[in-house]
Amino acid sequence: MPLFEYKCPSCGKTTLLDPLGECANILKSGQKCGFRFPLVAGSGNSKVREKMEKHTTPQSGLMTSDYSWIDDKASYPLYQIDAAKSGSLHLDQKMNYLFLWQTPVGENHFAKIIYANDCSVSGVSGVVLPLNSKLQNMHIHFSNYESHFVEIAPQSDQIIIQEPNAAHPLEYWVLSGQEPIFFLFPSSQLSGVPPSPSV
Ligand SMILES: [Zn+2]
Numbered sequence: 004m005p006l007f008e009y010k011c012p013s014c015g016k017t018t019l020l021d022p023l024g025e026c027a028n029i030l031k032s033g034q035k036c037g038f039r040f041p042l043v044a045g046s047g048n049s050k051v052r053e054k055m056e057k058h059t060t061p062q063s064g065l066m067t068s069d070y071s072w073i074d075d076k077a078s079y080p081l082y083q084i085d086a087a088k089s090g091s092l093h094l095d096q097k098m099n100y101l102f103l104w105q106t107p108v109g110e111n112h113f114a115k116i117i118y119a120n121d122c123s124v125s126g127v128s129g130v131v132l133p134l135n136s137k138l139q140n141m142h143i144h145f146s147n148y149e150s151h152f153v154e155i156a157p158q159s160d161q162i163i164i165q166e167p168n169a170a171h172p173l174e175y176w177v178l179s180g181q182e183p184i185f186f187l188f189p190s191s192q193l194s195g196v197p198p199s200p201s202v
Pocket residue numbers: 011012013014015016018026027028036037038
């Protein structure tokens with residue numbers, strides 16, 4: 004299961020969050036912070052709830068960008084948690100961000116997407132959880148597997164995803180063991196060496 008080393012919005016300090024767990028940082032009061040991954044146990048700020056609303060509302064007609072949704076609102080948080088805990092790490096080479104990828108029902112379609120270029124609607128099979136947002140804003144959308152997706156680490160690898168921090172203020176790092184296996188500038192340039200498939 005990936006661990007998220009991100010700044011906790013609740014206690015303000017870096018946390019190492021298991022997507023099913025709670026921020027273990029101890030507050031001045033002596034109590035545990037307890038922040039939970041968005042949408043676990045009903046948590047989630049207004050931005051995440053807005054995204055959940057968006058991606059559970061069908062669309063048609065002209066769109067300015069691709070737009071994906073599921074019809075069942077109650078499933079959205081479940082897909083989100085599942086992607087956070089069981090997704091495999093990928094890089095979107097076109098948009099240049101890291102994300103977790105999960106196919107809840109294999110090749111089968113469970114969601115829909117409308118493409119902006121031709122207004123066509125297609126079934127989709129995958130969940131995308133982009134990692135380039137603040138911890139409290141993490142949310143999923145839906146997609147088919149695109150040619151610009153590259154797997155960085157399989158689901159079985161124990162990885163730690165670090166957002167930019169004091170040690171590497173411009174880059175996301177992904178740690179497997181003690182070494183960064185991959186890192187990425189959030190702007191445009193790719194840096195570091197993607198791991199070999201055996202890593
Ligand atoms: Zn915290």
